[in-house]
Amino acid sequence: MDSRARVLNLLRSNPRGLRQADIARALGLSRSRVSEIVRELERAGLVRRVREGSIELVVPVDRGARGPRELSRQVRLGIVWSSEYPFIAVFAKLLRDRIGADLQVVVYSNGLDATWDLIGGRIDLVLSPLVTQALFYSLTSALRIIGGGAAGGASVFYNPRGVPGVTSSTRASTMDLCISRAFKELGYGESVRLYQARGSDIVHSIELGRAQLVAVWEPLATRLRMEGFREVATCLELGIVHCCTLAAPSDMEWEELKRLAMLYQEAINTFARNPEPWIEWYSARVGIEASAVRKALSSYVYVPYVDVEGAVKMLRDAGVSVPSPTVLREAVLEVAR
Template identity: 30%
Template sequence: MSSKHLILSLLKENGGSLPQSELRELTKLSKSRLSEILSELEKEGLITRQRIMGKNLNVSLNNSLRIGIIEAAEYPFIIPFYKMVKNAGFNTELRVYSDGVSLTRDLVLGKLDVGMSPVVTQLFFKNIFNNIEIIAGGAKGGGGIVGEQCGKVGSTFMSSMEAWALDYCEEADIVHVKGPKDLMRKLERKEVNSIAIWEPYLTSLRNIGFKVEYFDHEHCCTLAVRKGINEEKIKMIYEESFSSFLSSKERWLRDYAYFLNFDYSILSQAVVNYEFESYLDNKDMEKMRKVSISFKDS
């Protein structure tokens, strides 16, 4: 296999994009030889190199689009979006994360191109790195407290759940936990008094007898893209896919349940607790912007 084909194969195997430094390690090519081959591939229109942070270069296959979501009931509209961007000619990959910080970090590092994660998390990273843009909404609501209202409250770090839990109970002692399964384990073992968690886990816990209090309906997660991506095209496809979802919810819910291995009956109950809106609510954004600044200062 030629060095060119090896590089293209490695990019395909890794979701269409890799840091140039990692490509050098994988190919065992010298720095100068790798740079020479990448320049040739750029001239042929097969790849794009982009500076992510400082001197770091990211190498991407042209028309690759890596989409990240969190393991939640919140994004059934991502299935028509995934299909539509694929039909538009993108080499598309859909990745699932357990928490918003990991997802948004990958977005600013160039390991993702598009991400649905908490707006407060996106604003925090945007304030620091300024290499992502928030371009659309997703859903409002879908979060709540399970168990006692205050005391030790389990929550994912720097998330809408943490912000909403503190808004709901100012004296809460937040215990940071990695993801939803760890949150439920903490609650089961009584290591916390309550947890701030999202759907479909709220519905699952309510169905087995846990006390659930829902937060107010505010935007949790929003759609962000890394700079260099065609924002207008992505937003246009996203809005079209959102309309497709709203006009045929049951169809896309079944596909989404299958993709995430969620119980369809629980998922269909859970999505009732969301208000699906693709526009950005300026009041919600301003509130979360202030919260993101408080995270930065803490």
């Protein structure tokens, strides 16, 4: 679990508050790291500091006390750098034509940072791994999953000259699930998992022989194929039925959530029928060559809705127990199913 999530989880189990020194001791983190995390959670509106005499406590914030959030005329959508989301070009057009809103795309190197920024109010929507969103819903109830996305577009690769038993992925992500499934289905052993902040770092770990088994997404998967690394399975073959899904703040008005969900579903369906006109727009905003985006299209299955029971099975088969099936079902908006 991400260190920020661990701190927040500990505080929610101690609603009267804890000293930073107590947090550091309980979680085995340095005091400087705890101080950094508390500042970040404070900026996100998830904790506050209170004084009891000479003692300063960190206390979790009840988000239910906030008023409903309204959608602005400029919608900030966070995405992870990948070939996965060219359908957001259609979404941008529908937002502009139907509700007069401009879509601003904010590109992140990983889903954890993108999802934290949604919770902190720095973006309005996020396309990040379903498993990441479900984890943070279980900790904060601060988001709702309002749409599907794409399945596929990621694979597990093997380097026989890599360090035996060492794997690499991003933390609390689809790649994490994919690696876990590879052990169970393909019989690989694992001793150490190297968590990286960027997909390019995962690629470097297998190229340099620091890891034997890695999971990466497009266009990085194509790069490893071209370099001759053995593709042992696609994540879709390993039962990963959802990658990134669309989430919005849970304090957004219900009618706004519903309207966004319907426009988003229409965008995916429109794109799936004729993807070509939208590729250049997407390429320009994420910094991936249009040819690479185009080449990756065949590796994806575009799904506008969330298969909740399929997602429950996906997490269970990967050995993920948090969130529980009940919490995951609560996290997904009814209109998104």
